[in-house]
């Protein structure tokens with residue numbers, strides 16, 4: 752089972768990917784993780800990527816795609832894989848196609864976790880960080896015992912610039928702009944399956960399992 756997981760920031764993609772790894776025993780391939788490990792292993796492409804990362808620049812598509820290709824050829828992908836965070840754009844999706852053909856694989860499902868944007872704003876602006884020790888809390892999911900105060904050290908909790916509503920809305924808009932065409936692209940290929948990312952992680956995972964079990968590959 753080869754799949755792509757799509758979903759906006761705050762949709763809980765990472766959690767769902769981890770649960771799928773546990774249930775289906777297929778590796779999760781996240782661009783960030785494999786870039787970091789390519790750098791750590793000093794692989795040739797990893798070293799090229801590092802050059803860009805060190806300068807705070809985005810790693811160009813051709814390098815990311817090369818690293819993805821290497822990763823997909825690894826033995827543990829024989830039984831399947833879960834692509835998380837890739838492809839992010841149409842050019843990346845178009846570049847993925849010939850790689851899959853070359854290694855004799857295809858995408859079976861593209862799972863798109865849909866969440867109402869206002870719900871995402873609520874989730875993503877709820878994080879509070881301790882000024883003193885860096886501990887993180889969440890107003891909805893993990894509230895501190897005393898409002899505005901760190902449970903661990905008594906320090907003051909604050910809203911990081913990254914977590915401010917304006918920043919979050921910009922990120923969500925950016926995601927929407929990049930991903931809407933991607934969703935159409937996979938809809939055209941008839942591999943797209945959308946699920947509603949409402950309720951807790953268990954409820955969302957149930958939907959994924961039902962969907963995958965109903966359409967075995």
Ligand SMILES: [Zn+2]
Nearest residue numbers: 881884901904
């Ligand atoms: Zn603290």
